Amino acid sequence: EVQLLDSGGGVVQPGGSLRLSCAASGFTFSSYAMSWVRQAPGKGLEWVSILNGNDGKTYYADSVRGRFTISRDNSKNTLFLQMTSLRPEDTAIYYCAKNRGSNWSPLDYWGQGILVTVSS
């Protein structure tokens, strides 16, 4: 059974940093692309980033490029999102998700989501 467990959220001041983690199990982690998607309170889904499983390439939404870094540790089956220079508009539930393939592809499994609040 595929499981994704998000962790690392919390309250951080504007300009601060936070690292989210996503522990994966139930599939060959290194073979698949992995993504982060966020949802601001009461708003729709916003795609944040993807890390390909086949070539290791990364892609980001314009709103986070240069501030967020996606990475993975295949030996620990864990996906990360390092967030720096955080802004109030980054406040959201962050979901990690497994892509169906090794690169751009549908998101077939999702974590439970973790809340990040950027506030002074």
Added chain:
Amino acid sequence: DIQMTQTPSSLSASLGDRVTITCRASQSIKKYLNWYLQKPGKAPELLIYGASILQDGVPSRFSGSSSATDFTLTISSLQSADFGTYYCQQTSNAPLTFGGGTRVEMK
């Protein structure tokens, strides 16, 4: 960036109704279009990918179709488990954008 425009933004329907939701891409995405359902307080779940392919375990009352840059999700007979917010997403080009969502409520 590719913009995904979903219509309507909300709708009210009764059990057994046929429901149609549309998503329009700002440029060609071939058939790289996915549909998700998010229930309140839960993570989204994948319903359809490749514009018309049902994800494993998704009931056959759900179907997807496409015509050029227009994509349609149809629920043939609305059930209680189908209420929530539906999102389309394109996976043709990064950023892999979502539509704004369609909230389906009980009439």
